[in-house]
Amino acid sequence: MLLSLGGFFELYDLFQTGYISSGLLAENIFHLGSAGIFGISDQAAFASATFFGLFLGASLLTPYADRFGRRITFMFALAWYGCFSLLMAFQHHAEGVIFCRFLVGVGLGLELVTIDTYLTEWVPTHLRSRAFAFAFFIQFLSVPAVALMSWWLVPQTFFGLSGWRYVVIAGALCSLVIWLVRKNLPESARWLAQQGRYEEAHHVVSAMEKRCGVAVSPAYIQADAVVELPRKGTFKEIWSAQYRSRTLMLMTMNFFQAIGFFGFGNWLPALLSGKGTSVTHSLLYAFFITLAYPLGSLICSRYADKIENKWQIVLSSLMTVIFGTLFAFQTSAIMLIICGFLITYSNAWLTYSYHAYQTEIFPTHIRARAVGFCYSFSRLSTVFSSIMIGLILQYAGTQGVIAFIVFSMLVVMLVIGLFGPKTRGINLEKI
Incomplete structure (x- = not known):
């Protein structure tokens, strides 16, 4: 729950991109087209700066989660x-807003990957997918909240x-409150054990067992532990023969x-405006559509652990293809909301599936490094796709x-579907 609450305000912050841009335009901080500070729409530059920061945070800083915990x-x-x-929230020029947004992105990139890594290491094998679905139900409540x-x-x-400015301030202050609460979270027992810190790992697990009301494990005895040196992960290892194909698959x-997720989510008000709705109505329609994020994750949690994650990714992408195509040809408000709702539902399904999946297929000693590197390509693509979508x-x-x-989801x-390994019901270190 504490991890999910932290993720709530991260996604709240992340999804601000499309919703506060109209206010920045109205205050003449942002400008359209070539009037922007980089010769393009400031909204596109704002989104690109966010995701460039996410790329750097996920790719360069996540190895510290493997090193320091x-x-x-x-x-x-x-x-x-x-x-x-x-x-x-207190910047008055586009340059200041975009630069601060870049720095925000760096922290978000590091945080999101670390949460995924932490969650998959704590949850039992048979509950991994369901835990991710429920965690994203909590986190995705932030999307209709910010809308x-x-x-x-x-x-x-x-x-x-x-x-x-108040939309931004609310998210920032609440995230700092959550920081104070989350100080009591324990370290990952799996990470501690991998570091050779067996006694600490045993203490953490025993405390968790006590809180959950189950029988506490026997007292730790040094001789019971299998003595082995802690494994130090390296970037080179994710390109070894054992993991190379998985790395390339997840990068792609x-x-x-x-492109499918943020292309629709961040540009939803603009896409609705392009259909002829006013700014106020497009924001209101976007609110109803974004209810599918938490509802989709909650409904999916009922069957998340009954289907292979790789096939959940494939089926959710297919759903986006079908309803994305229908969305493009709608003109009535009710059909725009229905199609948009179903696209958002499929995006929620896709999100928890691939977040769980990519943390499963690498071992503990390189998990954060490998997932961060592969995940960073989603941020790198959005740097360029934000500009491309603005032009398109x-x-x-x-x-x-x-x-x-639609083309992106087909890929x-x-x-x-062709290259993903199966993970359902398999211990993390054996996948």
């Missing part, structure tokens, strides 16, 4: 992004501050799934953007 890493990352998010708050606050001004999957929306409209998303289906 899961707990201290995500505590650092949470404090980092909360502070810089708060600082962003509703944006619909209410962005058009307003309170005490001389524009409404978009992450690159293309991000400008010249080819909503239908062009949906076609781009995800093929690469996971």
Whole structure:
């Protein structure tokens, strides 16, 4: 629950991209088209800066979670992004907003990967997928929350501050409160054992057993432990013959799934506006559509552990292809909401499936490093796809953007369906 609450405010912060942009435009901080500071729309630059920061955080900093531990890493990352998010709320120029957003992204990239790694190491084999589905139910409650708050606050001004600033401030302050609560989280017992710290691992597991009301394990005796030197993971190891194909598979999957997920999620108000709805109505419609994020994860938690994760990724991508195509041809408000809701449902299904899947297929001593590197390609793709979607929306409209998303999800289906190993019911170290 504590991990999920931390993830709640991370996703809240992440999904602000599309919702607060109209407020930044109204305050003349952001500008459209070539009037932007980089010669492109400031909204596109804002999104790209976010995901470039996510790329650097996930690719360069996640190895520290393997070196120093899961707990201290995500505590650092949470404090980092909360502070810089708060600082962003008081910027008055596009340069300051975009630079702070880049720094926020660095913390988010590190935090999201560490949460996934921590969760998969604590949950029993038969509950891994269900645990991820429920965790994302909590985290995805942030998406309708930020949509509703944006619909209410962005058009307003309170005490001389524009409404978009309050949307940012709320997320930043709450994340810092969660930081204080999460100080009591234990370290990953699996990571401690891999480091040779068996007594600490036993203490952590015993404390967890006591809280869960199950029989506490016998007292730790040094002779009971299998003495082996801690394994130090290296970047080179993820390219060994044993893991090379998995690394390439996840790099490709992450690159293309991000186009479908964030291409629709972050640009939803703009896509609805492109269908002829007003800013206020597009934000209201977006709120109803984004309810599918938490509802989808909650419903999926009922069957998450009954289907192989690789096939859940394939089926959820297929669902996005079908309803994404239908969305492109709708004109009525009710059909836009229905199709958008079902696309969002499929994205929620895809999200918990691939987050669980990519943490399962690497061993403990390189898990954070490998997942962070592969996951960073989803952020790298979004740096460029944010700009591409902005251009496609400008010249080819909503239908062009949906076609781009559909193609990306077809690639995800093929690469996971053909090359993904099975993981259901298998111990982490044996996959």
